[in-house]
Amino acid sequence: MKEMNRQKMMALVAHDNMKHDLAEWVDWNCEKLSKHRIVCTGTTGKIVEETLLNHSASHHYEQPALDITRLKSGPLGGDQQLGALIADERISALIFFWDPMSAQPHDVDVKALLRLATLYNVPTAVNRSTADFLISSPLFEEEDYTPVVKDYTDYIQRSLK
Numbered sequence: 001m002k003e004m005n006r007q008k009m010m011a012l013v014a015h016d017n018m019k020h021d022l023a024e025w026v027d028w029n030c031e032k033l034s035k036h037r038i039v040c041t042g043t044t045g046k047i048v049e050e051t052l053l054n055h056s057a058s059h060h061y062e063q064p065a066l067d068i069t070r071l072k073s074g075p076l077g078g079d080q081q082l083g084a085l086i087a088d089e090r091i092s093a094l095i096f097f098w099d100p101m102s103a104q105p106h107d108v109d110v111k112a113l114l115r116l117a118t119l120y121n122v123p124t125a126v127n128r129s130t131a132d133f134l135i136s137s138p139l140f141e142e143e144d145y146t147p148v149v150k151d152y153t154d155y156i157q158r159s160l161k
């Protein structure tokens with residue numbers, strides 16, 4: 001079932017060398033992000049939550065109740081859990097700062113996550129500039145915009161000899 005656009009389900013993930021970048025981006029976009037539900041892989045989620053809470057404390061305003069779901073850590077299955085949410089069409093956007101300079105033990109899971117995001121036409125940002133474009137797009141706030149998922153009926157009903 002699709003999530004209501006009014007409150008999106010934003011998936012945020014970063015590899016270890018990119019977590020600092022993601023934390024800065026989250027800090028910068030705190031007010032926009034806090035309005036939405038957030039789902040993260042385990043360690044990323046801890047940093048995202050801390051960043052959002054620190055932001056409101058240091059800017060002296062009351063943070064709206066955060067809705068952050070922390071999945072398992074990526075290498076322990078978190079990428080796959082997130083992939084399952086994408087396959088269920090529950091993710092509105094994926095911000096995934098993957099590390100282009102380090103091999104990951106769960107590289108196949110990373111690839112699978114990015115593949116499903118592409119398959120299900122999930123708006124996906126894999127670096128900060130694209131994440132900036134995504135979150136500042138008028139379509140991001142558009143309640144009626146729903147990415148079209150290709151119709152795979154022919155594939156599902158293909159005849160197998």
Ligand SMILES: O=C(CO)COP(=O)(O)O
Binds near residue numbers: 013014041044075079
């Ligand atoms: O490995 C990851 C994405 O592939 C991220 O996992 P963590 O957020 O648990 O570090």
